[in-house]
Amino acid sequence: MKVVKQQDIKLDSSFADEIAKRSGENVFLCYQCRKCASGCPSRMFMDSTPTELMRYAQLGMVDEAMKKNTIWYCVSCQTCSTRCPQDIDIAHVIDTMRIIGQEKKLKADDNKLPLFNWLWMTMIRFMGRAYEPGIVGSLNFLSGKPTKDMALGMKMIKKGKLKLLPSFKKPFAMMKMFSRAKKLKHLK
């Protein structure tokens, strides 16, 4: 067990405020009942439980919260948000931490999830709709595993489950929409 020395803990009281401002969720309502950790299907893969993550947020332990792989292992299944007796949307808090992490370009436990998110959003920005073969191909290529899931992919092509040609839905309107959103965020 890693012992965190008191003098090493850096408190950042703005962290909880930042989360509240972005998501509208108040992490101080958490009283550590651990219902979220008990129900989390992904906890076996996590360094810290969601409950611990909430405590980090309360104490402003930004580094602890962001360094752990926990935020990158949340599957967004909404179990914690459903069961929280204090009605905190924990999955939304974790999403917010992920967004902060991606904006600050903090190193994730592996960079595949941020890469996937970026690819997806870029794709719909230019194409309007997700193009599955393009996402899988570019993700595998950029993460250095070009043959991952190849057998399954071939089977899906054979069964006509992958639409090989991309379709474009109003690309110019989409690009404009994304740039309006960007402008709006800069204003704030």
Added chain:
Amino acid sequence: MKLAYYPGCSLRSSGAEYDISMRKVCAALGIELVEVKDWICCGSSPAHQRDDLMSVALPAKNLAQVRETGDLKEVCAPCASCYSRLKSAQKRLEDDDLRKDVEVVIDSKYPDDIEVLHALDVITDKFGVDAVKEKVVKNLNGLKVACYYGCLMTRPPKVTGKGQFENPTQMESLIEALGGVGVDWNMKTSCCGAAFALTKRDVVLELTRKILADAESVGADVISVGCPLCHANLDGRQAQINSKFNTNFHIPIFYFTELMGLAMGIEAKDLGLHKHITEVGDFLQERVRHDRCR
């Protein structure tokens, strides 16, 4: 009954048979589906993990498109992820400040009076299980079905408005109307790891294995789903799971619309059953033979 239809990206590609069977079944039931004009991606999980404003704006744009499609007040989203994103955006947009921002982004007014329904809601709540029963010509003859809801069809209840979110029974009532039996099992609302389908395979294989193992242990013949992402994992990854965990799963995974179609006498090939990765052909033939013996 006439409603707007938002198929979503998956139903255009890896979940094609869900789209095919949904349209076939609705046509047979007399439900008219009007595809939303120029619909775009709902943003799915990447949007809410990367860009909070766009995660609300993309669904809002689609809801505005529903208004453009005609004077329709209800939209059916068969994909659980799309359904969840649309519903969740509606909840978030009750906040006036956010709504104003979103209206700037989508450059149109956001319509707040549209009802978002999952395909299962359309069938069981709007059309009615009893009305479906009347259309059954070839009943499922006691087929043991594990009804799998996954995460987003019921959760979080604040967003979906579902009363039974830990132990839903909506799909079971439909299966029973078709002549099948909805088995009692533990994993009906457990997560299959769909958000990590392309990024963290270890997580997906472990979570999917648990679901398959539980269905097998209670003696289910098939699993019935209502989400293309759940289907892709449960149906497509059985071979990978078998080789990783040394198991021997071969459980046919059906969309609930496919089971409806079969019970309503629609041919398997017209429902797109040949597209499944875990073959259902032999299974169906065995079942039919079994029926004849009786």
